[in-house]
Amino acid sequence: xxIDSLYQTFGNIFYRFGAIVLFILVWQLAxxxxxAPETFVASPMVIIKTLYQYALDGSLYKNTIISLSxxxxxxILAVVVAVPLGFMLGGWFKSFERIIGPLLxxxxxxxxxxxxxxFLLLFGIGEFSKVAMIFWVSIWPLLYNASLGVKTVDPGLxxxxxxxxxxxxxxxxxxxxxxxxxxxxxxxxxxxxxxFFMLIPAEMMGASRGLGWLIINAQVNYQIxxxxxxxxxxxxxxxxxxxxxxxxxxxxxxxxxxxxx
Amino acid sequence: MAEIGTVGPTIGGALTPQIGxxxxxxxxxxxxxxxxxxxxxxxxxxxxxxxxxxxLTDGRFIPPLSEIVADAGKLIANGEFFVHVASSCQRxxxxxxxxxxxxxxxxxxxxxxxPRLTRFLNPLLxxxxxxxxxxxxxxFILLFGVGEMAKLAIIFWSSxxxxxxxxxxxxxxxxxxxxxxxxxxxxxxxxxxxxxVIPAALPSIFTGFKMGATVxxxxxxxxxxxxxxxxxxxxxHNASLNNYIPRIYVGVxxxxxxxxxxxxxxxxxxxxxxxxxxxxKVT
Numbered sequence: 001x002x003i004d005s006l007y008q009t010f011g012n013i014f015y016r017f018g019a020i021v022l023f024i025l026v027w028q029l030a031x032x033x034x035x036a037p038e039t040f041v042a043s044p045m046v047i048i049k050t051l052y053q054y055a056l057d058g059s060l061y062k063n064t065i066i067s068l069s070x071x072x073x074x075x076i077l078a079v080v081v082a083v084p085l086g087f088m089l090g091g092w093f094k095s096f097e098r099i100i101g102p103l104l105x106x107x108x109x110x111x112x113x114x115x116x117x118x119f120l121l122l123f124g125i126g127e128f129s130k131v132a133m134i135f136w137v138s139i140w141p142l143l144y145n146a147s148l149g150v151k152t153v154d155p156g157l158x159x160x161x162x163x164x165x166x167x168x169x170x171x172x173x174x175x176x177x178x179x180x181x182x183x184x185x186x187x188x189x190x191x192x193x194x195x196f197f198m199l200i201p202a203e204m205m206g207a208s209r210g211l212g213w214l215i216i217n218a219q220v221n222y223q224i225x226x227x228x229x230x231x232x233x234x235x236x237x238x239x240x241x242x243x244x245x246x247x248x249x250x251x252x253x254x255x256x257x258x259x260x261x
Numbered sequence: 262m263a264e265i266g267t268v269g270p271t272i273g274g275a276l277t278p279q280i281g282x283x284x285x286x287x288x289x290x291x292x293x294x295x296x297x298x299x300x301x302x303x304x305x306x307x308x309x310x311x312x313x314x315x316x317l318t319d320g321r322f323i324p325p326l327s328e329i330v331a332d333a334g335k336l337i338a339n340g341e342f343f344v345h346v347a348s349s350c351q352r353x354x355x356x357x358x359x360x361x362x363x364x365x366x367x368x369x370x371x372x373x374x375x376p377r378l379t380r381f382l383n384p385l386l387x388x389x390x391x392x393x394x395x396x397x398x399x400x401f402i403l404l405f406g407v408g409e410m411a412k413l414a415i416i417f418w419s420s421x422x423x424x425x426x427x428x429x430x431x432x433x434x435x436x437x438x439x440x441x442x443x444x445x446x447x448x449x450x451x452x453x454x455x456x457x458v459i460p461a462a463l464p465s466i467f468t469g470f471k472m473g474a475t476v477x478x479x480x481x482x483x484x485x486x487x488x489x490x491x492x493x494x495x496x497x498h499n500a501s502l503n504n505y506i507p508r509i510y511v512g513v514x515x516x517x518x519x520x521x522x523x524x525x526x527x528x529x530x531x532x533x534x535x536x537x538x539x540x541x542k543v544t
Contacts, residue, residue: 019385103301113483114516117501117509200395219399234396
């Protein structure tokens with residue numbers, strides 16, 4: 001390793017994390033000098049201490065697991081329904097898609113937050129309404145991307161495969177799914193992000209456990225460190241979910257790079 | 262995160278078959294093509310109307326469409342509906358306006374004149390933009406109370422980052438060949454900025470604005486449901502608290518229609534403003 005490349009790596013790290021570190025330092029400084037009032041703003045040190053404390057007594061872990069499992073069930077249900085439906089709409093039933101497409105666009109336009117009242121009405125305030133809510137918001141990006149992915153498959157590839165005598169099922173698994181995989185993955189990533197995104201208000205409106213409940217409860221009881229800690233956990237989890245799906249796409253869709261060359 | 266609730270228009274845009282030999286045929290066909298995109302919606306609305314009578318759904322929880330329309334008519338007749346629409350529109354427009362005024366000049370200045378500083382700040386801005394604004398709701402209420410200020414702050418914050426980040430992206434990714442070409446033809450700094458950088462970055466800025474508007478609308482409703490005494494979000498929330506079921510659906514449909522109208526307006530403005538931009542076709 002030469003000095004030059006060392007210098008470059010250092011520069012990269014500086015550019016990537018410098019501003020974030022600086023932000024945290026300024027935050028800490030503002031808190032310890034009393035510039036930011038303690039009654040409203042918790043300092044990073046206090047947040048870390050609170051995080052440690054809640055991690056030890058297990059309450060943070062319990063609430064996170066509950067939140068993640070709700071998001072997971074809604075998301076998986078949406079994947080099971082929306083991906084095959086999107087494939088069918090994009091691939092096989094073109095005229096059916098022309099009729100149902102605008103309806104789906106119309107339904108997708110509904111503000112999920114306004115629909116929350118309807119969901120509470122129909123499904124009550126139990127677990128099911130939260131999972132249904134997450135299911136509803138995750139469907140749209142999946143459906144859109146799955147149908148777009150199928151539409152963008154190179155027709156030459158399909159003709160070629162068919163002329164070599166490939167059956168319908170093999171056509172799907174060997175041609176259609178691999179070539180629409182990058183669309184599918186961006187749909188999955190968006191849907192997972194949306195699922196976790198909408199989970200928080202769902203838990204704020206009617207729940208007795210979970211991260212959304214944790215922060216709204218902290219606000220009501222005026223527990224500032226707890227409020228900031230919960231918010232931080234939600235933010236970090238959201239970013240981790242996003243990166244996880246990006247990573248997964250890179251690992252699974254290895255043929256995409258070759259296409260770019 | 263702004264993709265919530267918006268399925269792109271491409272879902273309905275399949276290929277149009279090339280048949281119809283004479284003009285009359287073509288006219289019928291094109292009429293059919295245009296109406297075709299409404300069949301699904303009409304069928305859905307019809308089903309909604311008759312389902313309670315057929316016993317498919319419980320009319321108490323999903324009232325037939327006619328009941329909802331009747332309630333909407335009542336609200337429109339006594340003028341209450343327009344009060345809610347106006348106060349919602351006012352909030353979203355003020356919040357969005359503040360975000361645009363703050364984000365676009367700041368983004369252009371930052372990325373146009375301080376590229377190194379922009380590279381340094383970019384990761385932080387992206388992380389701030391990725392923060393779930395819902396998670397910040399309790400904080401906003403803590404800092405700004407439950408009045409008008411908190412709602413505007415929420416709308417401002419949530420639409421600020423898409424606009425800012427897309428503005429920075431647009432200015433940073435102007436094709437360098439365009440700038441070099443302009444410079445080699447003797448264009449001055451100001452000329453390059455106004456004639457090359459801004460038009461080249463405008464499509465990206467507009468994408469950011471569109472995302473910001475979508476997000477602003479989403480959070481408007483959320484903010485109004487938490488605390489307000491007027492607005493469409495309040496209409497839904499209040500109806501839900503009083504268990505006045507048709508009115509919940511009036512509010513939900515009103516929000517959807519207002520949101521769609523908003524989107525259509527923005528698309529129309531984009532068409533006028535960005536007439537020089539090449540259409541990008543996916544298929």
